[in-house]
Amino acid sequence: MSIEKFSLEKVLSVHRWTNTLFSFTLTRPAHFKFTAGQFARIGLMVGEELVVRAYSVVSSPFDETLEFFSIVVPDGAFTSNLQHLKVGDELYLEKNPYGYLTLARYQLPLPQDLWLLGTGTGLAPFLSMLQDFETWQNYQHIHLVYSVRTESELAYVERIQEIAESFGEGHAGFKFIPIITRDPQAALHDRLPVLIENGELEKFAGLEFNPASTHIMLCGNPQMVEDTKEALKARGLTMNRRGEGNIAVENYW
Ligand SMILES: Cc1cc2nc3c(=O)[nH]c(=O)nc-3n(C[C@H](O)[C@H](O)[C@H](O)COP(=O)(O)OP(=O)(O)OC[C@H]3O[C@@H](n4cnc5c(N)ncnc54)[C@H](O)[C@@H]3O)c2cc1C
Structure with a gap:
């Protein structure tokens, strides 16, 4: 996967609802414009590999930040790592949004x-x-x-x-x-x-x-x-x- 398709965004907040559910917000780059209902592709480095998953955007299209709501899948390649996320960490965000659930x-x-x-x-x-x-x-x-x-x-x-x-x-x-x-x-x-x-x-x-x-x-x-x-x-x-x-x-x- 070409890393040029992504920007690096900072984690601004993490809220844990339960052991297996949490929400987090990221900085929103000016180029990331989306319609309510669309999803982003978020990536994190696991060893040498960039692992990427789809995430529906929770935020309003007018918000200055991007919020997401995540499950923790115990052996999941992505979420078993994402669950340790903390404020100040960085995640990869694909530059374009996707999806037709609008x-x-x-x-x-x-x-x-x-x-x-x-x-x-x-x-x-x-x-x-x-x-x-x-x-x-x-x-x-x-x-x-x-x-x-x-x-x-x-x-x-x-x-x-x-x-x-x-x-x-x-x-x-x-x-x-x-x-x-x-x-x-x-x-x-x-x-x-x-x-x-x-x-x-x-x-x-x-x-x-x-x-x-x-x-x-x-x-x-x-x-x-x-x-x-x-x-x-x-x-x-x-x-x-x-x-x-x-x-x-x-x-x-
Ligand atoms: C269009 C789209 C939008 C998505 N938006 C979100 C989102 O907003 N929030 C989110 O948490 N996930 C979302 N997902 C799922 C997400 O992309 C990953 O599957 C999830 O983060 C788990 O990744 P993983 O690598 O840990 O496990 P994976 O290997 O991807 O999944 C392993 C297994 O975990 C279970 N699983 C996966 N996702 C979920 C889930 N969300 N809830 C319950 N069980 C699940 C399934 O049994 C799946 O086979 C979305 C998927 C798609 C296709």
């Missing part, structure tokens, strides 16, 4: 109801979209659905409320819907496809999926993405292709 991809149906469905760190691109005023202006309903295994994995909850206040300015159609799959006491605790098949998600949200008005994005665990996609198709929603259709997806592995 709201601009939707032409039809016109924006009305937005559902953002993420598992684990798959929350990241949605945080960026919610830090873009246009998202709040364009949609009547915005439902952020965030599925984790345990309550301790529910990162960013306070930030989500802050974002809704500062960017959404009290938008009446916003709902944050957490799902905790290993907590039978949680209001919603089944897997996303099940909650769609049995109608519980719509009932909880107070809104139905409608092929004529729904934009729905799925991000994170590929099994969740696949099964949820099928459950939504069974409800008459279609994959978004060349601008038309309801469902857009991004798999993390």
Whole structure:
């Protein structure tokens, strides 16, 4: 991999949510322009080798710094090293952003109801979209659905409320819907496809999926993405292709 494609950026902060989840911010070079929902390619040297992985940007496209939300995979080539990150360290950042999980991809149906469905760190691109005023202006309903295994994995909850206040300015159609799959006491605790098949998600949200008005994005665990996609198709929603259709997806592995 050619190192000229990267700039070296400084780590400005590290926040640890749990032993296996953390967030960090980097300096943002002036050339790095992205659309909310896109991902960066971040690299670090492991011995002599530059190891690079895709990371959705959490930050607003208008922020001066770049924030990311990371899992720690115990034997992962990248994250078993990245987990030791500290303020002042440097990471490689590929100069261009990538990806099509952006709201601009939707032409039809016109924006009305937005559902953002993420598992684990798959929350990241949605945080960026919610830090873009246009998202709040364009949609009547915005439902952020965030599925984790345990309550301790529910990162960013306070930030989500802050974002809704500062960017959404009290938008009446916003709902944050957490799902905790290993907590039978949680209001919603089944897997996303099940909650769609049995109608519980719509009932909880107070809104139905409608092929004529729904934009729905799925991000994170590929099994969740696949099964949820099928459950939504069974409800008459279609994959978004060349601008038309309801469902857009991004798999993390
Ligand atoms: C477009 C895109 C955007 C991504 N954005 C993010 C992001 O914002 N945050 C992030 O943490 N990861 C993200 N990933 C995954 C990331 O690129 C790496 O896979 C992850 O950092 C682990 O790297 P690794 O080398 O340690 O393990 P890898 O060898 O890459 O992965 C080993 C295994 O770990 C599991 N795994 C990988 N990533 C995750 C994850 N995020 N959550 C749970 N299990 C996982 C899978 O079982 C995978 O097979 C993204 C991937 C893609 C394709």
